[in-house]
Amino acid sequence: VQAMAAHHERVVDNARLLLETLARAAEVRSLGPAASQALLVDLLHRNEAYASLALADPTGRVVASAPATGPADLGVHPFFRSAVTDNRFTVGDYTLREPEHRVVVEFAQPVAGDHGRPVGVLVASFDLGSFGRIFYDLRLPEQSVFTLTDSQGTRLTRFPETGKYTWVKDLPRMIARMSGAAEEGAFLETGVDGTRRLYAFKRLHFEGAAFPYLMIRLGIPVEQALAGARAVLVRNLVLLALAALLALVTAWLVGERAIMRRLDKLTGAVGRLEAGNLSTRTGIDPRAGELGRLAAAFDSMAEGLERTEAERCQAAEELQRLNEELEERVARRTAELATANQELQATLEDLRRAQGQLVLSEKLAALGGLVAGVAHEINTPVGIALSAGSTLADRNRALAEQFAAGGMKRADLATYLDEANEGVAMLLANLNRASDLIRSFKMVAVDQMSENRRSFNVHTYIDEILLSLRPKLKKTSHRVNVHCPEDLVIVSYPGAISPILTNFITNTLTHAFGADEAGEITIEAERRGDTLELRYADNGRGMAPEVRQRIFEPFFTTARGQGSTGLGMHIVFNVVTATLGGTISCTSEPGQGTSFRVTVPLTAPTEE
Structure with missing residues (x-):
């Protein structure tokens, strides 16, 4: 039993050593399918105790395997995920493989990448059938049996009659005998075949395994065990000692000469590389087997790192030079930008002053047009009044001369009085007409140039604006319709309302109709809430x-050649939104006319 237990423990240690060495091979670390496949096939051929070898990426996808017909995905197994997560050698549980009907135990070793994280996982499947060769080599008495049982009471394998007793429940009485406090011992019990035997057992524990322990049991028929117990014991002890000594000597020689010395060189080179010596090399002949190829891969990696470091230093120097040039450029561009910003600020101030002057010029031009129109309109009633006054003066002079001569009659006085009454009536009518024009002009003109807020009647103010625009409107055949409640009073800036309607009407007269067309203009005002x-x-x-x-952009006009500045509707937009605190919208389609909708508060905001 001790020999079998030692063999099983060596299986784990050998698997660990094999997979750790294999994980350092360049073919494995690169996950190259073809090279890895060839390497695994060669190793499996040399180690017949293994059922299969496989290399998979961290997700479990198999990159290479021997034999090639192995599973395609290992990620479903807990031992595989544990190897990736914990980044260490892992022992899996025992599994039954069909159709061969043999039990294997899985070993997994992570393949470390450049940063220490796993780039792949090596998996080896050890066939428990290899214990059969040891069992038969011991040449035990007939009807002797060797059994492996897991912690769940499942018989993993049995020699002889392996196929009959593999992967079935062990006898409860056997489990009870081996489940006490002692890790090993002996007992007498009747086997599953009815033969009474002397059994020796041992419980094995493996660090990092998926199962808590494994039970090994060797049974020899009682008669034969007692008859030759001493001879068998002596012989087995001698054989065991010789085998152990031979195994130790062989392992030391092979390990020291073939593996350990090269591993020491490789480990030393790794240490020097970690310390920053990128020129270090292993000095191992690349033809010296697997470790030789691993050393060659390390030397190639070190050479690449040395070359990369040299390139990095050169790039760092170039980057430093570029940074210095960039700082100079940034400083120069910052100074240029500061100068440009100052010039731009001065230009903006000039533009603001120019815009203010243009707006004032636009207002003065509109006022000048209003003055010219009103002056022309006043000329007619003033001329008639002047003519009537001249006629009255002539009649007064003639009557005075007639009275002085003493020839004035009653009929002459009556005629004079009739003519005087008619002249005075004509004179008063035309003077009142001129007075109305002057009053309207004065109100509109003063409001246009004033920025005072006051209460006024909207209906009356619209009439005043239309009266001031009468000189322009009377030259056309257009009809103006006004719909506004007579009692609609607001508190706002009349000087802001006037240019709105004046620009609307002026644009209509300029752009909306041809010279001989008779159009219709509609002005509506009403209260909507507040x-x-x-x-x-x-x-x-x-x-x-x-x-x-x-239409509301500054300086945009379709009649620039006709004296338009393109500021009229821009002024209207600013007056509505800024001065009156309202909104304005325009709706127009070719051939469908134009309409504006202005919404302002009944009480305009005060200017700060």
């Missing part, structure tokens, strides 16, 4: 979409 909604519409030719979209 706002005033002012709607203006004409039935003229309308605007194209690209014109309508830009």
Whole structure:
């Protein structure tokens, strides 16, 4: 039993050593399918105790395996995931493989990458059938049996009659005998075949295994065990001692000469590389087997690292030079940008002053046009009044001369009085007309140039604006319709309302109709909650979409050659949104006329 237990423990140690050595091979670390496949096939051929060898990536996808017909995915097994997660050698559970009907134990070893994280996992499957060769080599008495049982009471294998008693439940009485406090011992018991035997057992524990322990049991028929117990014991002890001595000597010689010395060289080179000596090399002949190839891969890696470090240093120097140049460029560009910002600020101030002057010029131009129109309109009643006054003066002089001569009659006085009454009536009517024009002009003109907020009647103010625009409107055949409640009073800036309607009407007269067309203009005003909604519409030719979209932009005009500045509607937009605190929108389609909707508070905000 001790020999069998020692053999099983050596199986684990040998598997660990094999997989750790194999994990350092360049073919394995690169996960190259072809090279890895050839290496695994060669190793499996040399180690017949293994049922299979495989290399998989961290997800469990098999990259190479021997034999090639192995499983395609190992990621479903807990021992595989444990090897990846814990990054250490792992012993899996015992599994039954069909159709061969043999039990194997799995070993997994992570393949470390450049940063220490696993880039793959090596898996070796050890066939428990190899214990049969040891059992038969011991030449035990007939009807002797060797059994492996796991901690769950499942008989993993049995020699002889392996096929009959593999992967079946062990006898409960056997489990009870081996489950006490002692890790090993002996007992008499009747086997499953009815033969009474002397059994020796031992419980084996493996660090990192998926199972808590394994039970090994060797049974020899009682008669034969007692008859030759001493001779068998002596012989077995001698054989065991010789075998152990031979195994130790062989392992030391092979390990020292073939593996340990080269591993020491390789480990020393790794230490020097970790210390920063990138020029270090192993000095191992690359033809010296697997370790030779591993050493060659290490030397190649060290050479690559040395070359990469040299390139990195050169790149760092170049980067430092570029950084210095960049700092100079940034400083130069910052100075240029500061100068440009100062120039831009000065230009913006000039533009603001120029815009203010243009807006003032636009207001003065509109006021000048209003003055010219009103002056022309006043000229007619003033001329009639002057003519009537001259006629009255002539009649007064003639009557005075007639009275002085003493020839004035009653009929002459009556005629004079009739003519005087008619002249005075004509004089008063025309003077009142001129007075109304002057009053309207004064109100509109003063409001246009004033920024004072006051209470005013919207209906009356619209009439005053239209009266001031009468000189322009009377030259056309257009009809103006006004719909506004007579009692609609707001607190706002009349000087802001006037340019809104004035620009609307002026644009209609300029752009909406042809020279001989008679159009219709509609002005509507009404209270909507706490706002005033002012709607203006004409039935003229309308605007194209690209014109309508830009109508409120400063300096945009379609009649620049006709003296337009393009500031009128821009002023309207600013007056509505900034001064009056409202909104304005325009709707127009070619041939469908143009309409504006202005919404402002009944009480305008005060200017700060």
